[in-house]
Amino acid sequence: xxxxxxxxxxxxxxxxxxxxxxxxxxxxxxxxxxxxxxxxxxxxxxxxxxxxxxxxxxxxxxxxxxxxxxxxxxxxxxxxxxxxxxxxxxxxxxxxxxxxxxxxxxxxxxxxxxxx
Numbered sequence: 001x002x003x004x005x006x007x008x009x010x011x012x013x014x015x016x017x018x019x020x021x022x023x024x025x026x027x028x029x030x031x032x033x034x035x036x037x038x039x040x041x042x043x044x045x046x047x048x049x050x051x052x053x054x055x056x057x058x059x060x061x062x063x064x065x066x067x068x069x070x071x072x073x074x075x076x077x078x079x080x081x082x083x084x085x086x087x088x089x090x091x092x093x094x095x096x097x098x099x100x101x102x103x104x105x106x107x108x109x110x111x112x113x114x115x116x
Contacts, residue, residue, distance in 0.1 A: 043073065 043069065
């Protein structure tokens with residue numbers, strides 16, 4: 001007799017959890033249950049076309065591509081910057097001072113760990 005409230009509370013909790021899982025499955029496009037990719041992975045890259053709604057139930061969701069998304073996916077479409085041999089372009093690579101400071105801090109941290 002005293003286990004009835006526990007059984008009722010557990011059944012209600014399980015029912016609520018099941019309803020939430022069904023709602024997420026019906027409304028979210030970043031979840032998928034098949035071998036193919038998620039619907040959110042397919043991005044409209046053509047200008048002037050609206051992003052398609054990819055689920056049959058939409059609640060408070062905006063289907064828009066963020067401004068930098070296409071640039072992030074495509075990368076630099078202009079290609080790498082060409083620096084002629086005689087031109088004074090910005091030096092690329094690691095700065096020696098930063099590398100030395102990083103090494104000193106790393107060695108100091110390792111010594112502190114060993115000392116403890």
